Amino acid sequence: MPASTLTFNSIYNYIMKYIILSVFATLFILSSCKKDPLDITPDGRITLADAFSTQELTEAYLNTTYESMRKHAANYHYYTFLSAFGDDSHESNYPTQSFIVANYIEGNISAAANPFDNQGSTTLAYNDTKWYERNWVGIRRANVFLANINEKNVTEAGYRGRLIAEAKLLRALFYLDLLENYGPMPIVTTDLTLKPDFSDIKRSTFEEGAKFIVKDCDDAIAEANLPYRVTSEAERGRMTKAVAHAIKSQILLFNASPQWNPSGDASKWQTAAAASKQALTALTTNGFRLFPNYENYFISKPDLGQSPNDKETLFEINDWGYAGQTYRRFGNILFLMHMIPDFGPEKAGNCPSQELVDAYEMKNGEIAITGYSDEAHLNPIINPVSGYDDQKPYLNRDPRFYATVWYNGAYYGNIKGVETYIEAFKGGKHGISGIKQRTPTGYYMRKFVDPKVRSAAEGTASYKTFRFAEIYLNFAEAENEANGPTSEVYDAVNTVRARAQMPALPAGLSKDAMRERLRRERRVEFALEENRFYDMRRWLILKNVGKVTTGMEWAKQSNGTLTNKRIVTINRKSWEDKFLLFPIPLSEITKVPSLTQNAGW
Secondary structure, three states, rough: OOOOOOOOHHHEEEEEHHOOHHHHOOOOOOOOHHHHHHHHOOOOOOOOOHHOOOOHHHHHHHHEEEEOOOOOOOOOOEEHHHHHHHOOOEEEEOOOOOHHHHHHOOOOOOOOOOOOOOOOOOOOOOOOOOHHHHHHHHHHHHHHHHHHOOOOOOOOHHHHHHHHHHHHHHHHHHHHHHHHHOOOOOOOOHHHHOOOHHHHHHHOOOHHHHHHHHHHHHHHOOOOOOOOOOOOOHOOOOOOHHHHHHHHHHHHHHHHHHOOOOHHHHHHHHHHOOOOHHHHHHHHHHHOOOOHHHHHHOOOOOOOOOOOOOOEEEEEEEEEHOOOOHHOOHHHHHHOOOOOOHHHHOOOEEEEEEEHHHOOOOOOOOEEEEEEOOOOOEEEEEOOOOOOOOOOOOOOOOOHHHOOEEEEEEEEEEEEEEEEEEEOEEOOOOOOOOOOOOOOOOOOOOOOOOOOOOOOOOOOOOOOOOOOOOHHHHHHHHHHHOOOOHHHHHHHHHHHHOOOEEEEEEOOOOOOHHHHHHHHHHHHHOOOOHHHHHHHHHHOOOOHHHOOOEEEEEEEEEOOOOOEEEEEEEEEOOOOOHHHHOOOOOHHHHHHHOOOOOOOO
């Protein structure tokens, strides 16, 4: 890469020198502007032509496109995780404080007031809000960049090809985010702020949107100068061919899933399986592998190089957008907002649910809890051959459970000279309480949290939005739906299980039985990440699993023994079919009446 190329860490100062950010921030596709706001007279600012007059400014414009990416992880309002909006966890500030989690759980959202799109006056880059707008801002910027990069402003053809590929992947990523959250969108390849009116703007089908995303991904994969992985700190967070395969695998899986494939068209599953198989082959050939230790993977930041130790991460969220506010970085905020009470955090944060705990198999590979006999999930159906005991529920479970959940009796480590075990029983120092610094479910989040860290400044973890394990399970699901539980399905899912030191799935499963095992596998492998939030929707199971969240309340008896009982911690109102998608913001429907609103909103 040329020496003039900007690093993400220097982007903020560079852009402030050359480009007025307040102008860029208003440029989204459904703006009512008829003239390009960048095409302005010289008064200390620059015209659009000037913005692409040199390589440095051309690169700077692409960097502003990166700025539109959502941050994910713990970047939702008040540093929550998206899993708390589903059935994997319970955010500890609910219901005592009425933030974005409370609004969603209580169903207090509408096209005019969706907290994911309109969080009051909160507009800072570290808040993951205004999803609809920021994705369209990104698409507009990508389109402008693609229309203006040329052999004059980026003279070296190979480097120019890489930048074009990056812009196409950014556009694909923004469309992926829109389609998953809002459904089909208009397909746009030009700068619509130059259009005289928007009367001809209409929503495409989901499949048309998926094909458009796939085309951008295929173009990027075909670009010889786009690398499979970044190898230097200056490039951390840039688009790669690995990201292209991840986006393509994911959008085709969604396109084939029941939400967007109600007829069960097998060809869609076949296309999804083929794309994920292609990704597995290409990524494996280029050195990608599962990280050997599941627990350690989530408490580390990927190292960079041609052959790094972390060969699993396909894309991580980079902290460059925080402009030096190190306390807001993922590894730091975990300690401040998602920690056990011993360290005095502001809140306990993202506390796993009993439903998530119940999803983990026994270490022998047997399912422990097959379901519930009541709607409140207080009466589990226990598999009698599994060896599970509801009064000793944490014995002999899938190793991923111990890497994900702090439970009553779990050993945390030595804290200030004291060997510390989690006391989640009532009255214990980590016990259930009605304050946000304590767990509401009887559990604390261990995934992402390094138990050796003793201050926020020591946190080094980063959030991985795409990882190799997802490609394996995407393929297994699509292949099973297309062709049944073939040997390739078993190979893919068992590769993921083997990394977790879990036995292979039993031979001879039917297609339906394999589907259920794969869904359980996805839930535990991606626990507390964002997959479950979307899996519940694309599988159309939200109304079946999204009504309640439960926990485990432990009590110490007079003789010192502990007993437990299951308790309901949330009765959720956001489980109806309309919650399968977010509403398109009312302000956008008003500007473009030809857009149709999502059902129920």
